[in-house]
Amino acid sequence: MTSNSNSIKGKLYLVPAPLDFGCDTLTPLEDVLPLATLHTAAKLEHWICENAKSTRAYLKRVGEIRPLAQPLQSLLIQELPREVHKKGDHPGSAGAGFDAKPLLAAALKGFDVGLISEAGMPAIADPGSSVVRAAHDLGIAVVPLVGPISLMLALAASGLNGQNFAFVGYLPSDAALLVKRIKELEQLAMKTGQTQLFIETPYRNTSLLQVLISQLQPNTRLAISCGLTLVNSQTFSEKIYAWRQKSHTLSLSLPSVFAIG
Amino acid sequence: MTSNSNSIKGKLYLVPAPLDFGCDTLTPLEDVLPLATLHTAAKLEHWICENAKSTRAYLKRVGEIRPLAQPLQSLLIQELPREVHKKGDHPGSAGAGFDAKPLLAAALKGFDVGLISEAGMPAIADPGSSVVRAAHDLGIAVVPLVGPISLMLALAASGLNGQNFAFVGYLPSDAALLVKRIKELEQLAMKTGQTQLFIETPYRNTSLLQVLISQLQPNTRLAISCGLTLVNSQTFSEKIYAWRQKSHTLSLSLPSVFAIG
Numbered sequence: 011m012t013s014n015s016n017s018i019k020g021k022l023y024l025v026p027a028p029l030d031f032g033c034d035t036l037t038p039l040e041d042v043l044p045l046a047t048l049h050t051a052a053k054l055e056h057w058i059c060e061n062a063k064s065t066r067a068y069l070k071r072v073g074e075i076r077p078l079a080q081p082l083q084s085l086l087i088q089e090l091p092r093e094v095h096k097k098g099d100h101p102g103s104a105g106a107g108f109d110a111k112p113l114l115a116a117a118l119k120g121f122d123v124g125l126i127s128e129a130g131m132p133a134i135a136d137p138g139s140s141v142v143r144a145a146h147d148l149g150i151a152v153v154p155l156v157g158p159i160s161l162m163l164a165l166a167a168s169g170l171n172g173q174n175f176a177f178v179g180y181l182p183s184d185a186a187l188l189v190k191r192i193k194e195l196e197q198l199a200m201k202t203g204q205t206q207l208f209i210e211t212p213y214r215n216t217s218l219l220q221v222l223i224s225q226l227q228p229n230t231r232l233a234i235s236c237g238l239t240l241v242n243s244q245t246f247s248e249k250i251y252a253w254r255q256k257s258h259t260l261s262l263s264l265p266s267v268f269a270i271g
Numbered sequence: 272m273t274s275n276s277n278s279i280k281g282k283l284y285l286v287p288a289p290l291d292f293g294c295d296t297l298t299p300l301e302d303v304l305p306l307a308t309l310h311t312a313a314k315l316e317h318w319i320c321e322n323a324k325s326t327r328a329y330l331k332r333v334g335e336i337r338p339l340a341q342p343l344q345s346l347l348i349q350e351l352p353r354e355v356h357k358k359g360d361h362p363g364s365a366g367a368g369f370d371a372k373p374l375l376a377a378a379l380k381g382f383d384v385g386l387i388s389e390a391g392m393p394a395i396a397d398p399g400s401s402v403v404r405a406a407h408d409l410g411i412a413v414v415p416l417v418g419p420i421s422l423m424l425a426l427a428a429s430g431l432n433g434q435n436f437a438f439v440g441y442l443p444s445d446a447a448l449l450v451k452r453i454k455e456l457e458q459l460a461m462k463t464g465q466t467q468l469f470i471e472t473p474y475r476n477t478s479l480l481q482v483l484i485s486q487l488q489p490n491t492r493l494a495i496s497c498g499l500t501l502v503n504s505q506t507f508s509e510k511i512y513a514w515r516q517k518s519h520t521l522s523l524s525l526p527s528v529f530a531i532g
Contacts, residue, residue, distance in 0.1 A: 024427045042417045046302035100432040102464035134433040143430035146508040154424040156303045162423055163415040166285045169404035171361040172395040176437035203363035247407040
């Protein structure tokens with residue numbers, strides 16, 4: 011979009027990406043992103059992202075639907091520092107001290123800027139919140155665009171309480187700590203009625219499922235969504251006693267979301 | 272979609288609605304719903320909803336983009352009982368005993384069924400989870416479709432922690448209980464780093480904001496998003512000491528989401 015000679019600032023658009031990152035089959039973008047999101051993405055010349063290569067791959071797909079305002083190689087794409095990927099940039103994280111303001115220099119000059127992560131919505135279960143806070147501090151308007159958010163698709167499809175819920179990120183990988191954490195989350199869900207959502211890296215999904223089935227109480231409901239928005243997406247939601255009886259063919263190698271309540 | 276003479280069941284589609292319910296200006300549907308969501312909605316002949324009148328109004332808008340498979344008056348639309356609206360139908364709510372299985376008779380006969388609420392995603396901050404649980408119990412596949420979810424748009428735009436967050440619904444209306452609950456949520460956010468999201472009925476938004484500004488600690492961040500996805504949407508995110516100094520022109524008569532952390 012155009013620069014302004016006066017002091018009108020650009021906006022920070024939060025641009026969602028499809029949920030097929032790292033998957034074998036790509037989802038048609040129009041199936042998961044509204045046209046307004048695609049049109050805005052096509053117009054932006056300034057980007058802040060986790061990874062420039064995958065941002066270019068995403069924008070190439072956008073350009074097949076809506077011509078980009080500038081050729082791909084002319085776009086100005088800045089990456090969040092690697093430290094932020096590792097340590098996080100949300101308040102309270104080890105990387106929270108990262109100052110994202112310099113990344114927003116273009117917005118101060120009047121250009122709109124896009125923030126994007128590898129999959130889903132930036133700053134939700136992904137880095138980016140440091141950039142959003144910097145925008146607020148600089149008086150830059152923040153505009154979130156509509157797209158797929160796996161946590162909420164999974165919550166709705168779980169049949170669990172959607173009036174009171176929490177997402178707690180990843181569970182511990184240490185076996186003893188994992189069991190302790192699972193029981194803690196189950197107690198919280200039982201006492202408060204708050205659904206507890208969490209995720210795991212795909213190669214650990216199968217072992218996490220086994221631990222959940224063996225450790226949770228028979229009447230606790232466990233829901234798992236795999237490959238949301240993909241053609242082979244599936245959601246199973248059963249009480250633990252039923253999980254122990256039935257056998258499901260789950261695609262746990264795909265990105266998955268777990269919920270208990 | 273077509274019925275089957277064999278035992279193949281229909282699916283339960285969770286169909287998101289735009290966030291302009293009750294607002295003066297309507298959002299173009301293509302701006303907030305991907306084409307796949309609109310195409311699926313246009314094909315469904317069986318619906319379960321909060322309110323048949325607003326479902327018909329939504330489907331009329333869908334039909335302007337993609338011709339409906341059946342004329343509006345031929346669609347079979349079932350409402351969730353009024354009791355469920357009042358008492359909720361999520362596990363642990365007063366209306367949790369409601370048996371939604373009879374509403375899914377068409378799916379057992381092979382027809383796909385749509386579940387929809389007044390705004391956003393059914394079963395998230397809205398009724399519908401009893402229908403989803405019934406579908407799982409009956410072996411009916413549940414497919415959540417992509418659309419706008421105000422809670423997550425607000426969370427991403429807040430700059431608060433999106434790796435650990437909770438939505439706790441409505442706060443108490445009684446003044447003393449409200450202050451107690453606000454302090455409890457602030458303590459939880461401070462101790463655990465978990466962002467706390469909540470909503471209020473629009474006519475109470477202004478008074479809730481005043482209480483939050485006066486009761487929260489100076490270094491707590493408070494974010495408010497009003498009218499998300501509407502043309503006049505806005506998000507403000509500041510620490511409380513800054514809220515006390517600045518004056519913002521907020522559109523608090525629009526549906527709003529509050530977040531602290």
